[in-house]
Amino acid sequence: MTFISRRDLLRRAAVVGASAAATTGARAFQASDTERSAESLASDVDGSAESLALHDHVMAAAREPLENLTAAEADLLEAIVARLIPTDANGPGATEARAAHYIDRALGGALASSRQTYTSGLAALDRYSRSSRGKAFTELSATDQDSVLIDVETGAATGFTGSSAAFFALVLNHTHQGTFGDPYYGGNANFIGWDLIGYPGIRTMVTAADQKSLEAHTLKANHKSAYDYESFTKATARLSRRNPDEREA
C-alpha cells in the first residue's frame, strides 16, 4: 500500500531538483557508441548521468523487434522507464537492463491482459504531458518528465481511464520485473539489475560454505539465468526420465 503524504511530495520535489542538477553534466554520445554492445555501453556509464540520447543509441544498437507495442508507444515507454530507474552515478538503469523490451515482449504473453491498459495509459500520459507541459513526454527535459510522472504516480494527472496512479503502479511493477527478473525473459540484460542490488545469482546448490562466503562478502556474482542450468530447459526433455504418468497403476 502506498500513501503519498504532503511531506513525501515535498521531498519528491527536492529529488527532482537534485536529478535536474545531475543531468546538466550529461554528455552526448558519439556515433561510434551505436556500434557497441549494450554491455560495453553499460560499463561506459561512469557516473555522469545520461540524457535521453543514451537510450536512443542503445535501442538502435540492440536490433530488437517490437512484438506488441507500436514504435511511438515503445519510445514513450523507454522514456518512462529511463526515469523510473535512471542511468546515473550508480550505474546503468532500466534502459540498459532493457526493461521496456521485456514489457513489450511480455504484453504478448504473460502480461497480455495489460495490453489495453498500456495503449490507453500511454496515450493518456502523453496527452497529459502535452496539455500540462506543452510538449510530448519524450521531448521534455528529465526534470519535467519527472514532474509529469509524479502527477501520474499521485493520481493528480487527468485524462486517464481509471486512476493514473494505478497505471503508474503497473508500469513501475513491470519495470521492476524487466530490470530484476530472470534475463531469459528479455530484461535484466547483462545482469544489470542483479548487480545493482548485489544479488549473487541463480545457484541450484548453496552450501554452508557458500553462505559463509556470502556473509564474508567474498561470494562472486555468477551471472547465471535459471535457464543456464540444463535441468530446467526444454532441451533436456529428450533425456528425461520416464514420464511420471507411467507411475500410475
Place this chain on the structure above:
Amino acid sequence: MATRLKDADVVIIGLGAAGGVAALPLAQAGLDVIGLEAGTWLTRRDFAPDELRNNFRGWPQAVQKANQEIPTSRATASSPTGPRGNIHPMQNAVGGTTLHYWAQSWRLNPWDFKVVSETKRRYGAARIPKGSTVEDWPFGYEELEPYYDKIEYEVGVSGQAGNINGTIDPRGNPFEAPRKRAYPMPPLRGTAFIDKMAAAAKNLGWHPFPGPAAVNSRSYQNRSGCMYHGFCNRGGCHVDAKNSTAVTTIPRAQATGHLKVVTRAHVTTIEVDKNGKMTGVNYVTDGVEYFQPAKVVLLASFTYENTRLLLLSKSPAFPNGLSNNHKQVGRHYFSHHQGAPVSALFPFNLDSWYGLPAQGVAVDNWADDNFDHAALDFIGGANLWAMSDKRPITAAGMSTFGRVPGWGSQWKAFIKENADRSHSSYIQKSTLPYEDNFLDLDPVVKDPLGYPVCRVTAEFKENERKIAAFSQDKMEQWYREAGAIAVQRAPVGGAMGVSTHAYGGTRMGDNAETNVVDRFGFSHEVPNLGVLGASVMGTSGARNPTLTAQALAWRTAEHLVKNWKKVSTA
C-alpha cells in the same frame, strides 16, 4: 450421460496435503483407492528457480482448474464484493500445494484444542469473544500426538524438539506439548542473521528456536537434503528435498498396487441415492463426464472447494447441499491474519538471498496461552518468525521506509544499499470462528462449467485485531533489539479475503447441530463421506495448518480401515 466406471472401495477427491497422506494407510490396508486429482504430475524439471514465473506469474497455478474457481470475497454480508484475485493460492497437481508451499510443519499447542474450557477456567466465560462460535475440539492434543509423530516420520520433518515426554530441551520450543520422540532430522541450518535474531530474542528473555520444516535437512528416505537455493517460496523443489506428498506418501501408496491416480479429473458433484447414502462421484475430463462409484468418499480438495462441492451436491435427501441439513456447511470459517506484518530496515546486510522461508528462528512466548492474559483484553496470540527468504524482484519492491521516493535516482541509490537490509516478519496469529464469518456460493460468479464459485464473507474481529497490534509490538521490539534502524507496520484488520491458511466450513465436533463431521472426520449426516483438510479444524492456533491437517487425515483413514465394514455399509 456419464460413463459409469468400475466400483472402488474409496475415492479421494484431491491428492494434496491431506488426500495424499490418507491414501497411504488405506492402500497399505489393501483397500482399492482411486485418487481423483484435478491437476497433473509435476516433476523436478518443472521447478526452475525463476522468481518471475513462480512469484509474479503464478505458474503453474495460473493455468489450472483452481484458477477458474478463485473465490470471491467481501468483509461482511452488507459490504460490496472486493476485487477478485488473479491467482488461486492453492495448486492443482498430484501433491497439490505441498509441491510449492513453505513446508512449515507445526504441531498445535494443547491450548488450541481447548480454547473454550481453558479460557473459562483461567479467565472466566466472559473472555470468550462476543459472537464467536468457537468450541473445544472433540479431543485433546494427546489424541493427535501419535498421528503428528506418524506424519513427521512418514513425510519427513526437520526440527529441534523442545519437550520429549516432559523433559524440556532449551534448544527447542519450551512451550511445545510433550512429544514421544525427537524429529527424524535435525533443524535446517542457520545464517548469521538468523543467529543474530536468536541472540536478540534471548536478550529480551524470550526463547528462540529453529522452526520445524517438511524439508530435508539431510538426505532422508533416499531423497536429497535441502540446497537452500532461495526459490522454495511458491516454487517446487528441484531435488525433491521438500517433502510434498507427491514424493512421499503418494508414490508409497502407489507401490502397494492399491492406489490408482487419475489426473485431470475435475470433480463436479458427489452423488447420493434416495436414502441419502453416498454412492460415488461425478467428474469431467476434457468435457467427458464420468461417474465413479465408491463405497466411501474422502473429500480433500481444500477448504473453499470442500464447502463448495458439498453445497453444489444437492439432492432430494439434501436439498441445501450434501451433509447440510443442519445448515453448518460453510459455517465457522476463518483464516490467519497474515496481512499485518512488520518490516524492518537494518544498517547491515542480512545475506538472505539464499535459504528458504522454513529456515529461520521462531519465538512462541507470545503465542496461544503461553503468557498471562489476565490483564489483557484478548485471548490467543502469535508465533513470531524470522526467516531467510529474499529474491531480486521482491527485494526491489521493498518499502523505502519513508526515506526516499519509490523511483528515480534516490530510490536507486537506496536499493543499491538496502536491498539486502530489509526484513519482513511472518506473524501467525490465532483466529477464531464467528457467527457472521462464513463461506457460501457466489450468486453471480461462475466457473467455466457454469457452477458458482465459493464466496468468502469474513472480516477480522476485535480479538484478532488486538492480537495483531500486540504481536506487532513484540515483533518491533525484537527487530529493534537486533539492531533495526527503522520499523514499519502494515494496517491491522479488514476483510479476511482468500487465504492459504483457510479453516472451517466443515467443522469437526461431536454435536451434529453445530458441526459437519464427527470426531473421526466423517459426516454426521452421510456416514460414508469423510472430509479431510483444515476445513475440519475449529481453531487455527498461531501456526501453519498443514501438519495438523495431515495428522487428522491419517487418523481419519486409520479409523476407516479399522471400521471398514461399519463405515462402508452404514
